[in-house]
Amino acid sequence: MRILLTIILFLICSSILHAQNGTVTGLVIDSHTGEELINANVYVPAISGRVATDISGTYNLSLEPGSYSIVFSYISYQKQTVEVEVKAGELVKIDIALVPDNTLEEISISARRIDNNEVSLLRLNKKSLSFQDGISSQEMSRAGFSN
Numbered sequence: 001m002r003i004l005l006t007i008i009l010f011l012i013c014s015s016i017l018h019a020q021n022g023t024v025t026g027l028v029i030d031s032h033t034g035e036e037l038i039n040a041n042v043y044v045p046a047i048s049g050r051v052a053t054d055i056s057g058t059y060n061l062s063l064e065p066g067s068y069s070i071v072f073s074y075i076s077y078q079k080q081t082v083e084v085e086v087k088a089g090e091l092v093k094i095d096i097a098l099v100p101d102n103t104l105e106e107i108s109i110s111a112r113r114i115d116n117n118e119v120s121l122l123r124l125n126k127k128s129l130s131f132q133d134g135i136s137s138q139e140m141s142r143a144g145f146s147n
């Protein structure tokens with residue numbers, strides 16, 4: 001009986017402590033298309049708290065009462081900062097429409113093909129129209145040939 005009373009008291013105290021926090025929730029969308037932004041960042045710098053939006057673009061933050069700046073960001077979109085006042089036990093709804101950032105610069109990716117290993121030699125044989133054979137530098141080093 002004593003253990004049961006202790007558990008009930010613990011549950012009541014924890015629910016009271018949890019009720020002191022406020023909740024900030026909302027939806028993050030694209031301002032041009034209205035589509036939900038999946039995995040957009042919702043960041044509270046004051047507490048270093050960060051959440052990401054789910055597959056439907058929604059987020060939930062549980063914050064202690066007070067004033068906070070909330071930063072919304074997403075790749076290739078402009079960041080937006082919103083000031084919010086959180087009160088104990090209240091739900092604050094903030095929907096944000098992020099604007100695409102059109103200041104992206106050109107990205108160039110280049111690669112170099114490696115032609116001195118066994119894989120490249122086998123690929124060359126496979127694509128060749130005529131029959132040919134060869135030994136790669138890797139095979140020569142394994143066999144102990146010097147030249």
